[in-house]
Amino acid sequence: MPDAGAPLLEVNDLRVEFRSGREIVRAVNGATFSVRRGETAAVLGESGSGKSVTAAAIMRLLASPPAHITGGSIRFNGIDVLGTPMSEWRQRCGRELGMVFQDALASLNPVFSVGWQVAEPFRAHGILDTRAALERAEALLGRVGIPEPHARARDYPHQFSGGMRQRVMIAMAIALDPSLLIADEPTTALDVTVQAQIMDLLLDLQRERHMAMVLITHDLGVVAEVADHVAVMYGGRVVESGRVRDVLSRPAHPYTLALLESVPRADLDQQQLNPIVGSPPDMATLPVGCSFHPRCRRASEQCRASSPPGVEVAPGHHAECFHAQAVFDGR
């Protein structure tokens, strides 16, 4: 067991490519972040920023081909994830890692009852017999806030609402008491009031079980409310990372800053939004230099020519930008 201060999950300079024919899409070009036990790290990014591919790479769910991990390392609980044989990883992954997806309906099997599916991990790992497994499943369903779990365990996924299905997914993910929970846009398909419930549930479970959580999301508000640390991804790279409060209240990367300025806020009366020009980059033809430069107000010659280095603007607060210090200082 590594000591409590060491990160449970460490992703270091991860690189993932998708190859089809002669075309190469570099979906992830250097993602670095880590999570400690009992903490929540958010990976924030727009579609195509590589955040979901990063999550799938951690779980080793990427089909190869077309996906190839071309560099970097992932360490989980002291082991080298990418170097572990697949069969061994599967065993480990089921017990120590849980995953929650955006689309709960697609991730649940429509022909098995919900109770059966939640009980599956216990049976599969030979922990409990069928009857005991079902009982445990019902207890779990109750824990994640499904009313009348005993009766509802016999229902099928289509009989549940979106929020309830997401609760079932969470019950499955935490069944074996994993030390890490990866949640990929867990509330994107849900309404705000239900989203708030699910987020509360996830945070509760995390505290109760002292889990680490990686939260993949595009929603700045969700990050601000639930995460301890954040890694902002753009063009397949983590461009800024640090404690949520530091990053969101005093960003050092122009992208994070622009994002904060462009997002409409329900709690503020803004006169004019300040949008980011252009669209997110095409991963097959990333710009040379900093991938944000075509949309950046501060872009200089340097940004167009070479990739910016990582700068530590404050302890634990990193940004990959030539102008990071200036952005951080509000100049």
Added chain:
Amino acid sequence: MAAELSIPGPGSAPASKRPPGDAPIFEVRGLVKHFPIGGSLRLRRSTGVIQAVDGVDFALHKGETLGLVGESGCGKSTVARTVMRLEEPSAGEALFHGKDIFRADAAELKLVRRRIQMIFQDPYASLNPRMRVGQIIAEPWVIHADMLPRSQWATRIGELLESVGLLPDHAQRYPHEFSGGQRQRIGIARALALNPEILVCDEPVSALDVSVQAQVVNLLEKIQSKFHIACLFIAHDLSVVRHMSHRIAVMYLGRIVEIGKVEHVYKTPRHPYTKALLSAQPRIDFTSKAVADRIRLQGEVPSPANPPSGCRFRTRCWKAQALCAEQSPPLRAAGPERQVACHFPVEAGDAVAQLAGSPR
């Protein structure tokens, strides 16, 4: 502005009172849309109806944006689609310059549709992938052949593209060559091709990336004020609606529960649902106050096939009393240009946090 505060009787103008002379250009009264369940005609079982929209009234003034918010299943998109007659309403009337478009025949409807246009949620599905951008924008003129002589199409297409921030050259391209935000701009250009007086925007930015949403919101705002178009802006995202709208109507299970000026509704929500909805919105705010006054609603929205009796929100409401189950609260005036459908509206200084009942 706070001139009259009369309680609207049945059939009278439901929405905000404006200075005389500023009559609404569009007024919806008693809109009802029920979908039959198990619609297969072969079986002809009338097992019931989904009450998607159940008595909605609102008015729209020239150059005004009315935001319509609510969670999925509250009927806001059905309102948009019935107002556009993409779905046939079950009851009610929609007066456009005094003419009821729900009773308009095909020829009249075609004329009305010139003046009311719609922007759709999904910028990928709403453009035909086999048509060039120019053809897409010119389609309204194909339908309304007397609008614009063919010789002027090319120039006008160029102007429209420029007005939405694209280039005239883009007319030769196909939709798949554009990003989501750019496609939404094309959709806006197409809606503008008919010089409409009213734009119905059904979740126009919810399918777009965060960094692109602001561009489209700004564009809509610019167009709306430049051409003085009235806008019915439907969204689930409270922050976008706050930014776009002058007035806002909050819907819950097929009914409007609160309507009023944006700044009033957001600062002092009177309906418990509005209050809960606002507090559930994730905020980028690190002060402790933000966490303190949070309300977490229990449960989920009931099925519109079997809505609760009386007030439809009562099953999740922390202020619900016996009266709420018996009587459905009507929309009542609750301040300047403000109406709330609640027996026990939230008062300023209510200690809601304690009453809210923590779900844990």
Added chain:
Amino acid sequence: MSAPANNATSAATIAAAIADTRAIAAQAEMVTVRKGLPWWRLLARDPLALCAAVWLVLMLLCMLAGPEWLGKAATDINLRARNLPPGSTEKGWIMFLGSDALGRSMLARLVVASRNTLTVAFTAVVVAMLLGGVLGLIAGYIGRGVGNLIMRLSDVVQSFPSLLLAVVVLYMLEPRVANLIIVLAVTRIPSYLRVTRAQVLEIRERGFVDAARAMGGSSTHILWRHVVPIVAPTLLTILTVDFAIVMLAESGLSFLGIGIQPPEITWGLMVAQGRNYLTQAWWLAFFPGLAIMITTLSANLLSNWLRLVTDPVQRWRLEAPKTAVKTNA
């Protein structure tokens, strides 16, 4: 989602991951937009489609001019040249593909037979496509009542063995070319009808149809401008597959004596007649069979090519430089 042995759910996960990679690949496709090339340049760049087009043009010429050009050679009986195997040259180029039991040139007979074969098959599939397509549009777009009626009728046609139907009808009516075409067309209608209806039901829910309605477009406008252009390429593909089915069905009917009547000939009939001689003179059935196959294959290849050319989203596959990604056909 934690159990490794939880096959169903982990399959879903993997499916999600694959969908993710596809989405990324799809994004990659969007950049490769080049200036359009004219269709004939595109055809020239695709050797398979080009061969197919050349063969079909050749068949078209045979169909138009064949009987006038080689009609005499096809009926000339030459008992000294009976059952010549293919490749023999001493009787001249006309006997290059061999001859039949009466010493008639195979080549000439094939060329002459192309007219009947292609006329019957082509007319039948086109009629079936048009009728099936129109009925499918009505069933899918207009009313539910009418739609259900059409679908039930199509069920009846489909559940009735088509050969039996043809036999009954052709025995009752005269076995004329026109009747043959009608019978063949009717039996093929349901496949077009079903595909069209299914596609219409899907397309009518798409945003651009709503948009067209919102701007005041009539049903005709929507069907013509939005639905037909999307359905047509699919129907064209089915048509090319049906082409072979119809040719073989026609040969079966001709074999039973209720299709094309000798001395008129078709490829199907030639196959049927040649079957008796398979051991002594294999070429009698082989060449007409080959002609059917190549023609069908060509039509299929060309329709696939046409599908790509007419689809703005896919067209780049043909326009991309040779070295780049090949069409995953």
